[in-house]
Amino acid sequence: MVIEVKSSFKKKLREALKGILNENEMKFLPSGFQQIGTIVILNLKNQLWKNKKVIAEAVQNIVSNCDAICLNKGAIYSQFRTPQIELVVGKSTETIHKEHGTLYKLDVSKIMFAKGNINERKRYPKLVKENEIIFDFFAGIGYFCLNIARLANPKKIFAFEMNPIAYNYLVENIQINKVSDKIIPILGDCKTEALKIKEKADRIIMGLLPSPKDALPTAFQVLNPEKCIIHYEGLLRDSDPPEILLEDVSSINKEMNKKAKLDHIEFIKSYRPHVNHVCLDILVN
Ligand SMILES: C[S@@+](CC[C@H](N)C(=O)[O-])C[C@H]1O[C@@H](n2cnc3c(N)ncnc32)[C@H](O)[C@@H]1O
Structure with missing residues (x-):
């Protein structure tokens, strides 16, 4: 915290x-x-x-x-x-938190809100291009997708959340922030629910600690094969090179590994002594 x-x-x-x-x-x-x-x-x-x-x-x-x-x-x-x-x-314990003009309603006793991820919430809208299809795999109450919908101009964001309490706040936050035309909330496990969507993803946000690795096989199936950016969160020791997290990709899919390249690494915050919370922006094409 x-x-x-x-x-x-x-x-x-x-x-x-x-x-x-x-x-x-x-x-x-x-x-x-x-x-x-x-x-x-x-x-x-x-x-x-x-x-x-x-x-x-x-x-x-x-x-x-x-x-x-x-x-x-x-x-x-x-x-x-x-x-x-x-x-x-x-x-x-219910409140409405305001950040970058976005409103996040939540119950702090049931739902986490990592204030330390503030820059990450600000970063995504700057990266998103016009008309992108975005999959937010671990949407929570809308930590990332609300800002993107408000501050950028994606075509659609599919926001997956499997905790019914967080999902209900996500639905409410979409209404409060007036972005119902941009975000489609989906209750359930992203690993299976994302496979039911017809559209392919230009960008996939994988924000889950300690690691979103389990959902990588799904990400590979739903990405736009021409070009997709995967924002892959993880924990990295001070002594580890960022590429070590890219090994998650090769360990799951050798073919995909050939197409994936590390585009950028973003330091999010210190997680515990000598361990950092980071996000790899992985370009797949
Ligand atoms: C709390 S968020 C993390 C958001 C962001 N990284 C942050 O720290 O601000 C992670 C969310 O993913 C949800 N979740 C975990 N596994 C999931 C899955 N397989 N499918 C959909 N949602 C999942 C959790 O219920 C939780 O609300």
């Missing part, structure tokens, strides 16, 4: 909690927080969990435009990428 450090935040928090926390506890106070829409998400050290309510109330008084405070209780592992979030202060 990307924590935004607000310079005077810790100082104000210490002031507010004077006489409530002891000096030792004060040392563990967070120096920043993450805000999604009107919800603040705090990373609290275990030592402070017993004081979570009083800390959350103090944070609410400091942060403007905030109507709920949640605790982040652990990493995201599941297939649906569900976060571990606990509501501490406030009534609801």
